[in-house]
Amino acid sequence: MAISSQPKLLSDAASRWLVGTIALVLVVVPVLNLLVPADSALHLSSYWVSLLGKYLCLALLALALDLVWGYAGILSLGHGAFFALGGYAMGMYLMRQIGERGVYGNPVLPDFMVFLDWQELPWYWYGFDDFLFAALMVVLVPGALAFAFGWFAFRSRVTGVYLSIITQALTFALMLAFFRNDMGFGGNNGLTDFKDILGFSLAAEGTKSALFVASGVALIGGYLLCRRVVTSRLGRVLVAVREAESRTRFLGYRVEHYKLFVFVLSAMLAGIAGALYVPQVGIINPGEFAPLVSIEIVVWVAVGGRGYLYGAIVGALLVNYGKTWFTGAFPEIWLFLLGGLFVVSTLFLPRGVVGLLQRRRSSHQPSPPSPSPQAAAQAEEGAR
Amino acid sequence: MKLLFALLLALMAVGAGAAESPDTATDEPAATFEAVALGLGSASFREKTALVERLAGFADPRVPVLLETLLAGDLYADATTGALYIGKADPAPLVGATEASAPPDKLRKVITNNSLRSALRPLIAATRLRDPDPEVRARAARTLIGEVPLALTPTLEQVTATEQHSEVRQALRTALASVQLADADPGVRIAAVRELADNSDKQILTLLEQRARQEQEADVSAALAEAIAALQAREKWFAFFGDLFFGLSLGSVLLLAAVGLAITFGVMGVINMAHGEMIMLGAYTTYVVQLLMPEHIELSLLVAVPAAFLVSGLVGIAIERGVIRFLYGRPLETLLATFGISLVLQQLVRTIFSPLNKSVITPDWLSGSWQINGMLSLTYNRLYIILFALAVLVTLVGLLRKTPIGLQMRAVTQNRAMASSMGIRTGRVDALTFGLGSGVAGIAGVALSQLTNVGPNLGQSYIIDSFLVVVFGGVGNLFGTFVAAMSLGVVTKFAEPLVGAVLAKILILVFVILFIQWRPRGLFALKGRFVED
Numbered sequence: 001m002a003i004s005s006q007p008k009l010l011s012d013a014a015s016r017w018l019v020g021t022i023a024l025v026l027v028v029v030p031v032l033n034l035l036v037p038a039d040s041a042l043h044l045s046s047y048w049v050s051l052l053g054k055y056l057c058l059a060l061l062a063l064a065l066d067l068v069w070g071y072a073g074i075l076s077l078g079h080g081a082f083f084a085l086g087g088y089a090m091g092m093y094l095m096r097q098i099g100e101r102g103v104y105g106n107p108v109l110p111d112f113m114v115f116l117d118w119q120e121l122p123w124y125w126y127g128f129d130d131f132l133f134a135a136l137m138v139v140l141v142p143g144a145l146a147f148a149f150g151w152f153a154f155r156s157r158v159t160g161v162y163l164s165i166i167t168q169a170l171t172f173a174l175m176l177a178f179f180r181n182d183m184g185f186g187g188n189n190g191l192t193d194f195k196d197i198l199g200f201s202l203a204a205e206g207t208k209s210a211l212f213v214a215s216g217v218a219l220i221g222g223y224l225l226c227r228r229v230v231t232s233r234l235g236r237v238l239v240a241v242r243e244a245e246s247r248t249r250f251l252g253y254r255v256e257h258y259k260l261f262v263f264v265l266s267a268m269l270a271g272i273a274g275a276l277y278v279p280q281v282g283i284i285n286p287g288e289f290a291p292l293v294s295i296e297i298v299v300w301v302a303v304g305g306r307g308y309l310y311g312a313i314v315g316a317l318l319v320n321y322g323k324t325w326f327t328g329a330f331p332e333i334w335l336f337l338l339g340g341l342f343v344v345s346t347l348f349l350p351r352g353v354v355g356l357l358q359r360r361r362s363s364h365q366p367s368p369p370s371p372s373p374q375a376a377a378q379a380e381e382g383a384r
Numbered sequence: 385m386k387l388l389f390a391l392l393l394a395l396m397a398v399g400a401g402a403a404e405s406p407d408t409a410t411d412e413p414a415a416t417f418e419a420v421a422l423g424l425g426s427a428s429f430r431e432k433t434a435l436v437e438r439l440a441g442f443a444d445p446r447v448p449v450l451l452e453t454l455l456a457g458d459l460y461a462d463a464t465t466g467a468l469y470i471g472k473a474d475p476a477p478l479v480g481a482t483e484a485s486a487p488p489d490k491l492r493k494v495i496t497n498n499s500l501r502s503a504l505r506p507l508i509a510a511t512r513l514r515d516p517d518p519e520v521r522a523r524a525a526r527t528l529i530g531e532v533p534l535a536l537t538p539t540l541e542q543v544t545a546t547e548q549h550s551e552v553r554q555a556l557r558t559a560l561a562s563v564q565l566a567d568a569d570p571g572v573r574i575a576a577v578r579e580l581a582d583n584s585d586k587q588i589l590t591l592l593e594q595r596a597r598q599e600q601e602a603d604v605s606a607a608l609a610e611a612i613a614a615l616q617a618r619e620k621w622f623a624f625f626g627d628l629f630f631g632l633s634l635g636s637v638l639l640l641a642a643v644g645l646a647i648t649f650g651v652m653g654v655i656n657m658a659h660g661e662m663i664m665l666g667a668y669t670t671y672v673v674q675l676l677m678p679e680h681i682e683l684s685l686l687v688a689v690p691a692a693f694l695v696s697g698l699v700g701i702a703i704e705r706g707v708i709r710f711l712y713g714r715p716l717e718t719l720l721a722t723f724g725i726s727l728v729l730q731q732l733v734r735t736i737f738s739p740l741n742k743s744v745i746t747p748d749w750l751s752g753s754w755q756i757n758g759m760l761s762l763t764y765n766r767l768y769i770i771l772f773a774l775a776v777l778v779t780l781v782g783l784l785r786k787t788p789i790g791l792q793m794r795a796v797t798q799n800r801a802m803a804s805s806m807g808i809r810t811g812r813v814d815a816l817t818f819g820l821g822s823g824v825a826g827i828a829g830v831a832l833s834q835l836t837n838v839g840p841n842l843g844q845s846y847i848i849d850s851f852l853v854v855v856f857g858g859v860g861n862l863f864g865t866f867v868a869a870m871s872l873g874v875v876t877k878f879a880e881p882l883v884g885a886v887l888a889k890i891l892i893l894v895f896v897i898l899f900i901q902w903r904p905r906g907l908f909a910l911k912g913r914f915v916e917d
Contacts, residue, residue: 075716156901161655161715165851166897172848173893176886291848295723302720335731342724346717347710 014354015227018310019220025052026216030209046205050280051324053212057277059316060219062300064269066312067226069301071235072262073242075160078167079270080294081174082142086271087284088178089141091191092125093134094202094279098195111193112186122184131198138275139268146267147260154256154263159245168291175289190285197279208280215276219313222269226309229262238262299338302345305352314354417442421450421468421479424494425461432496433503440507441539448511450478455504460491468494510539513556518549525555529562529587537563558583562591570601577604581611584622584757589615622759627877633766635873636773637835639866640828641846642853643777646865648700648821649854651784651797652814654708655719658726659850660843662822665699666692666829667838668733671742682747685830692826699729700822704815712814726843734840741839750834765834772831776824781862783820793817797860852896858906868907872896 029052032044061083068074095110104114108121127133149170153163181187200207229235237258240248249255278284287293296319304315319341326334349356420438427435436454439447453459453470459478460469469475472491496504505527512524528540540563544556557579564576577595580588592615596608641663648656656662669692674684703725711718746765753763784790795803796813804810829842836842849872857868872892879888900906 152901156904158900158904161719162855162900162904164716164719165855166900169848169852169893169897173890176890180886298720332735335727339724339727339731342727343707343721346721347707
């Protein structure tokens with residue numbers, strides 16, 4: 001079930017399957033792209049490599065959300081903000097790499113700053129020409145924001161819906177802020193026109209495959225890390241927090257510390273996902289902070305099944321593939337479908353696709369019943 | 385100003401004077417109104433200006449008609465006699481016509497230019513100073529402030545002396561004082577400054593400031609400085625009131641958007657992310673109502689209010705019965721499901737009405753503004769929205785407190801099981817409460833359709849604000865919602881000039897986020913001993 005008590009990371013079949021599949025894909029896709037000749041039927045175009053790489057990043061983002069929502073019961077409607085912050089940190093590095101190849105040929109200032117007639121680089125852009133520094137910022141900036149936000153929110157015991165609404169307000173405020181030109185992040189247009197990363201051209205097929213592999217490795221690493229967290233003793237406390245926060249507190253646990261830890265960890269994972277996403281799509285703009293983007297992440301997790309970790313990955317891949325296909329084939333019905341998906345998954349699939357599959361399997365071989373989050377919530381509601 | 389005027393006239397004369405014959409214009413004062421008027425037809429632009437100024441000094445009843453006809457470009461003169469007629473196709477004799485009508489081919493239009501027209505306007509106002517209606521006299525006197533041509537000063541003095549109506553006399557004295565600011569006698573100037581210091585008008589402040597720059601006499605300068613300071617202080621106050629009013633109207637918009645949410649979220653505990661779309665449906669209902677009754681736009685809003693209440697209310701009831709009732713006690717799931725519904729509704733509206741914004745017509749009684757004085761004017765649409773928001777709030781509070789259905793709603797909220805055993809059909813009450821909240825959102829949509837663009841994204845832009853207002857005010861407390869909406873509106877308005885609109889919005893968001901950390905239950909939390917879980 002969702003809450004595994006086994007100590008080993010890859011002890012359950014689903015985890016082994018998942019990690020194995022991703023690892024296989026990580027080998028097969030670059031081979032099909034780079035080694036199979038372009039005229040062969042088996043050749044995979046670079047477009048697909050980037051698209052798949054994008055999906056893997058979004059899956060990592062969904063995984064990060066599942067860690068807080070599925071286990072600690074914190075429904076963040078602002079995870080897109082952490083993702084976008086990580087993306088911006090990477091975008092700033094990529095902007096600095098453009099150097100004199102920009103339209104205005106300024107060796108230090110990015111094009112939009114020259115355009116706005118800025119004379120020198122703002123202080124917060126210093127250091128971003130160094131990849132290691134940028135990589136550090138990718139995790140530190142979202143982590144610091146999550147720490148500051150969580151520190152106040154969890155200590156004041158802002159929970160449930162209230163927390164969801166203020167996380168949404170947070171990402172909304174950030175969106176408005178990043179839309180401003182004087183923020184120094186390119187305003188409306190965001191950061192784009194990237195040329196290369198670590199000296200490799202972003203347009204090259206090899207770089208795309210490398211980024212794809214990096215995304216996959218990050219996803220596997222993120223998954224193992226999350227598994228490590230949720231199978232530990234800490235993970236069990238988190239589940240206790242999810243099921244009955246006050247009771248856990250009365251038992252002597254510092255609930256806010258547990259929540260803060262997992263919230264910051266999740267924000268950092270989201271930041272990494274954003275950082276890997278940006279070079280593959282080639283742009284980052286304030287639209288990523290939009291509340292709708294963050295809510296969409298929630299739907300990936302809900303569709304896949306929350307509280308399983310791999311459910312979030314499955315959900316993110318399914319919904320995003322659906323989105324790519326539908327917005328291409330029937331753009332006008334995509335929102336109907338997405339909206340319908342929200343309703344259907346909450347009404348009829350309370351445990352997502354993964355939960356549905358598991359229930360079918362367990363009807364063949366009866367296993368001891370364990371309470372699902374919903375059952376527990378209902379029981380609690382009845383007791384009230 | 386006068387200098388500029390003369391310069392302009394000179395320029396005009398150089399440009400246009402050649403074509404005109406200067407024979408009829410003399411420096412001799414014409415004895416009668418008729419004699420002056422007959423010269424108009426053949427005068428140059430410069431002479432015409434002098435002539436009309438003299439004409440305005442006569443008390444003849446034909447003066448206003450003549451000047452207005454000239455301004456409208458409808459005055460024609462007989463080429464030989466100079467007799468004046470109104471209109472060309474069917475000329476009506478005005479001045480100096482001996483026969484009933486003249487042969488039309490001999491008529492020539494009395495042409496005007498920009499400078500003559502701008503000279504005409506204050507003159508026409510001056511002639512209206514003798515109008516029997518005191519309203520007309522007062523308005524005419526106000527248009528004359530700072531614009532009085534020197535030739536009219538005697539007329540103005542005379543009219544002021546005989547005026548009986550106190551309001552008109554006050555306006556006349558202000559107008560007169562505005563001329564006397566440039567008087568040769570310093571005593572008269574000081575008296576004029578004192579006279580003007582009591583006014584609340586931006587125009588007068590400008591006049592005084594202009595004069596202060598030219599003034600040589602020390603005494604007059606001191607009086608001017610004092611008067612300017614007094615006016616500036618008053619201007620600051622009125623600007624403050626104007627901002628306060630604007631902030632309150634902004635707060636009223638927030639209140640209207642949030643009060644429905646205060647019922648569904650505050651009273652029922654349902655997170656309705658589709659609340660913004662209920663507002664949007666209300667706005668589109670207004671649009672459709674106006675399409676259906678294009679002949680009666682003035683009444684359309686009165687029809688739209690109940691119509692929007694019904695449309696949004698029924699959609700709300702459908703949502704409650706179809707989706708939300710299966711999700712009670714699971715607020716996070718409700719949030720997701722209703723968000724899905726909001727996406728569907730948006731796309732539905734996009735499919736039916738196109739993604740473009742629709743224009744909703746503002747009836748006449750809502751446009752324009754209420755000019756309280758020269759420094760403060762309140763636009764009617766903002767004034768009405770404040771009144772409307774208060775009316776909606778009072779009605780809702782009354783409904784919840786004083787009616788049987790309100791009693792049932794409160795009972796179900798407080799103790800569902802007990803209410804149910806007392807024979808209240810809780811399911812029905814749930815549906816009605818949700819319908820009520822949604823319906824009120826629809827009404828808000830009617831009001832918003834007068835202020836913003838009606839498009840599929842209308843609701844989205846209000847949903848976050850609405851939630852913040854409800855959470856800030858304290859869940860389950862309509863009074864808290866009221867206070868929260870008004871204070872957020874006013875604070876936003878006062879912060880905007882300091883930091884800019886976007887940053888003000890961001891600061892408000894951050895403020896509310898921090899405030900919720902401090903008081904997680906909002907401003908006016910329901911008191912009681914309870915723990916969750």
